[in-house]
Amino acid sequence: MAFDIPSQSRVVAFYGSDAQAMIHAEELAELIQAISKVRRAKNSGKDADKASDNLVEEMADVLICLSQMQAMYDIPDHAIQDMIYRKCARQEARINDAH
Numbered sequence: 001m002a003f004d005i006p007s008q009s010r011v012v013a014f015y016g017s018d019a020q021a022m023i024h025a026e027e028l029a030e031l032i033q034a035i036s037k038v039r040r041a042k043n044s045g046k047d048a049d050k051a052s053d054n055l056v057e058e059m060a061d062v063l064i065c066l067s068q069m070q071a072m073y074d075i076p077d078h079a080i081q082d083m084i085y086r087k088c089a090r091q092e093a094r095i096n097d098a099h
Contacts, residue, residue, distance in 0.1 A: 008068040017072050024065040027058070034058040 012020050034055040041048035070080070 003063055005064055005067045007071070008064065009071045012068050012072050020065075020068055020072065024069060027061045027065050031055075031058040031062050 015023075034051070034057075037051040038048055038055050041051040069075070070077075
């Protein structure tokens with residue numbers, strides 16, 4: 001999953017880290033709600049297109065927020081990638097141990 005997200009340093013500089021941190025929390029909450037709406041629509045047999053579109057929008061918002069957090073806290077790509085590899089390996093180990 002690679003996305004081209006324009007630099008967010010200017011956005012963070014304009015609004016400030018504290019204000020953006022609150023926005024990040026709000027966007028994460030909106031993503032949680034979007035996930036719930038998709039699940040409810042699918043589990044009830046309803047058309048989930050509108051809920052799915054909203055989920056995509058909220059996912060995009062959160063990806064932008066993650067880019068902003070990375071800029072705010074000066075976190076290099078490799079630090080995130082290393083953590084992703086570790087977490088995925090741990091999950092794979094759990095799955096293997098379950099079999």
